[in-house]
Amino acid sequence: MTDTKQGKDVQAAISERVPIMQRVLDNPFLLLFLGITVPAALYLIWGIMEVASVPIAE
Amino acid sequence: MTTVDVGAVGKAGIAVNYRTCRFTGLRIEANAETLIKVNAVAAVVFLALGGLMGLLVALTRWPAIQLLPAEWFYLVLTGHGANVLLFWIIFFEIAVLYFASAVLLGARLATPRIAWLAFGLMIAGALMANYAVLRGDSSVMFTSYPPMMASHWFYLALIIFAVGALLAVMVFFGTLVVAKEEKTYDGSVPLVTFGAITAGIIAVFTLASGAIILIPTWLWSIGVISQIDTLMYKVVWWGMGHSSQQINVSAHVAIWYAIGAMVLGAKPLSEKVSRTAFLTYILFLQLASAHHLLAEPGMSSSWRIVNTSYMMYLAVMGSMIHGLTVPGAIEAAQRRNGFDRGIFEWLTKAPWGNPAFSGMFMSLVLFGFVGGISGVVLGTEQLNVLMHNTLYVPGHFHGTVVAGTTLAFMAMTYLVVPLIFQRDIIWPGLARLQPFLFAIGAGGISLFMMGAGTLGVARRHWDISLTDAVHAFEYPPGAYMMMALNGIFAVLASIGGILFILIVVGSILRGPRLDGTNAKLTFPLHDASREAVSKYGSHATVKLPGTIVLVGIFFAAFVLYYFVNWKYLSDLWLFR
Numbered sequence: 001m002t003d004t005k006q007g008k009d010v011q012a013a014i015s016e017r018v019p020i021m022q023r024v025l026d027n028p029f030l031l032l033f034l035g036i037t038v039p040a041a042l043y044l045i046w047g048i049m050e051v052a053s054v055p056i057a058e
Numbered sequence: 059m060t061t062v063d064v065g066a067v068g069k070a071g072i073a074v075n076y077r078t079c080r081f082t083g084l085r086i087e088a089n090a091e092t093l094i095k096v097n098a099v100a101a102v103v104f105l106a107l108g109g110l111m112g113l114l115v116a117l118t119r120w121p122a123i124q125l126l127p128a129e130w131f132y133l134v135l136t137g138h139g140a141n142v143l144l145f146w147i148i149f150f151e152i153a154v155l156y157f158a159s160a161v162l163l164g165a166r167l168a169t170p171r172i173a174w175l176a177f178g179l180m181i182a183g184a185l186m187a188n189y190a191v192l193r194g195d196s197s198v199m200f201t202s203y204p205p206m207m208a209s210h211w212f213y214l215a216l217i218i219f220a221v222g223a224l225l226a227v228m229v230f231f232g233t234l235v236v237a238k239e240e241k242t243y244d245g246s247v248p249l250v251t252f253g254a255i256t257a258g259i260i261a262v263f264t265l266a267s268g269a270i271i272l273i274p275t276w277l278w279s280i281g282v283i284s285q286i287d288t289l290m291y292k293v294v295w296w297g298m299g300h301s302s303q304q305i306n307v308s309a310h311v312a313i314w315y316a317i318g319a320m321v322l323g324a325k326p327l328s329e330k331v332s333r334t335a336f337l338t339y340i341l342f343l344q345l346a347s348a349h350h351l352l353a354e355p356g357m358s359s360s361w362r363i364v365n366t367s368y369m370m371y372l373a374v375m376g377s378m379i380h381g382l383t384v385p386g387a388i389e390a391a392q393r394r395n396g397f398d399r400g401i402f403e404w405l406t407k408a409p410w411g412n413p414a415f416s417g418m419f420m421s422l423v424l425f426g427f428v429g430g431i432s433g434v435v436l437g438t439e440q441l442n443v444l445m446h447n448t449l450y451v452p453g454h455f456h457g458t459v460v461a462g463t464t465l466a467f468m469a470m471t472y473l474v475v476p477l478i479f480q481r482d483i484i485w486p487g488l489a490r491l492q493p494f495l496f497a498i499g500a501g502g503i504s505l506f507m508m509g510a511g512t513l514g515v516a517r518r519h520w521d522i523s524l525t526d527a528v529h530a531f532e533y534p535p536g537a538y539m540m541m542a543l544n545g546i547f548a549v550l551a552s553i554g555g556i557l558f559i560l561i562v563v564g565s566i567l568r569g570p571r572l573d574g575t576n577a578k579l580t581f582p583l584h585d586a587s588r589e590a591v592s593k594y595g596s597h598a599t600v601k602l603p604g605t606i607v608l609v610g611i612f613f614a615a616f617v618l619y620y621f622v623n624w625k626y627l628s629d630l631w632l633f634r
Contacts, residue, residue, distance in 0.1 A: 025333050026246050028234055028255050031340055035259035036266070039297070039344035043365055044267065047293040047348070047357065054289070054356045 090160030101149035108141025120545030139200025158254030168232030183219025253312025267297030324391035338376035417469025425462030450511025481569030499551025
């Protein structure tokens with residue numbers, strides 16, 4: 001019982017030591033979110049706004 | 059290859075069968091194996107079709123031959139773009155995604171039925187697109203800019219293909235979840251899988267952009283929408299058109315690491331550094347799409363410069379990191395394997411007779427020197443005006459997609475055939491020669507198209523002599539020579555491509571079976587291939603004199619070419 005508890009503590013300590021950047025890189029769905037939102041904001045949405053703001057010729 | 063079948067039932071109650079590969083020790087699930095096979099076969103079929111069309115394009119643009127009439131030229135050019143830039147590449151990438159998730163993580167494929175549905179949709183879309191192109195009313199080229207209108211079948215076909223590919227990418231992400239839930243690996247995923255995750259993420263953005271623009275364009279083609287704004291189309295379409303090539307970059311870099319690991323036992327120099335480089339791809343690589351719009355009126359300088367000169371350079375930095383760490387990992391592994399004399403023994407004694415290695419290394423060199431440097435030049439707003447919409451652009455992307463991606467995928471196929479199809483490679487002598495033929499041909503195509511583009515040759519025109527033009531124009535004689543050389547090297551690349559298809563199809567159908575206990579690979583793998591390719595871990599060393607010299611040569615070429623173009627720009631009358 002004590003061994004199991006100690007094992008869990010060791011496991012928890014190892015989990016805690018994983019650096020934040022590694023945890024980010026280990027989360028494919030966070031990366032998916034970033035990989036969609038950054039180009040969507042900087043390229044697509046900004047680009048579409050630029051095209052939409054071009055005045056229409058009379 | 060001995061199969062050790064392990065009948066098992068997954069947590070979800072789905073029956074799964076695994077075998078253990080005798081050569082790598084990797085655990086391969088039956089559904090994943092079959093789906094890798096069918097996607098790889100479909101990829102090769104569309105490569106054959108698209109490659110043939112590419113040869114016809116090159117022979118038509120060779121002024122002394124000018125094989126096809128104009129109508130056929132634009133038809134074949136459209137088919138060439140769709141078959142090789144979309145179908146060959148994406149079918150193969152789906153095979154890579156399944157390999158990097160299910161096989162490298164030793165997991166079962168998530169939702170095989172959806173994976174089959176995805177494959178069916180992709181096949182249906184690809185066949186429909188070819189039907190639409192070949193019947194002659196969809197010769198709008200790969201970019202399909204409005205107001206040119208293709209048959210509604212063409213747009214519908216691309217939408218169906220994109221939906222299928224998106225489903226396949228979802229199966230890939232589902233497989234990552236399955237592997238984590240069922241604890242088939244510990245800690246972080248291996249680097250090759252991380253590269254595949256990068257490709258998968260870019261694929262989602264790419265396919266979403268495609269859906270955003272192709273659905274209204276399809277509605278326009280059937281008369282539901284009255285018009286498509288041409289500039290709006292270009293902005294959103296290039297979110298698909300260029301980003302689809304960034305899936306390639308991520309996938310082929312992952313393949314570089316995979317082949318280095320499997321053939322030489324090369325581990326990444328630093329997992330942190332290589333993953334950070336992939337992270338720059340995830341965040342910034344898609345933004346390079348803007349370089350196609352650098353000459354468009356209506357887009358502000360801020361949008362252009364932020365998307366290309368600032369953000370794109372961060373992704374370029376990622377590529378340069380891989381350009382250091384891939385050969386660095388190979389050098390470190392070779393030195394560990396005993397080739398430690400001098401600066402370059404690791405390279406001269408590398409297994410150049412193994413087509414997987416030679417194809418991979420030439421892909422790395424050509425992608426960096428030809429595709430990479432020219433991409434940075436094209437992405438610089440000021441320099442872009444020198445060659446915007448000239449033949450330089452196809453020259454650049456043949457350097458990335460043909461000499462880089464296609465050559466890397468061919469190299470990977472020399473591993474996929476024995477490990478997944480369990481057939482050995484036939485005609486080893488020709489297989490050794492094939493990557494060199496294709497690399498020289500593809501490198502030549504890229505360089506000579508870039509040369510012709512630098513002399514001003516238009517990107518899409520059927521006839522560079524402009525015979526029937528109202529206003530006559532004469533390109534310099536050097537441009538004609540460049541186009542002839544382009545044709546000659548296209549023939550060379552085609553011979554390499556035909557050889558590849560004959561070797562692969564012949565090996566799959568008639569190659570010696572590898573499931574016997576005494577079977578041996580003609581092109582052997584490294585003893586530590588499994589550990590190197592499927593486990594997290596770095597080979598931390600900085601003793602890389604050969605790689606440092608190679609990187610120094612690359613930087614010298616980069617700086618020289620970059621400043622030559624600035625000098626060239628300063629000579630233009632417009633800027634005096």
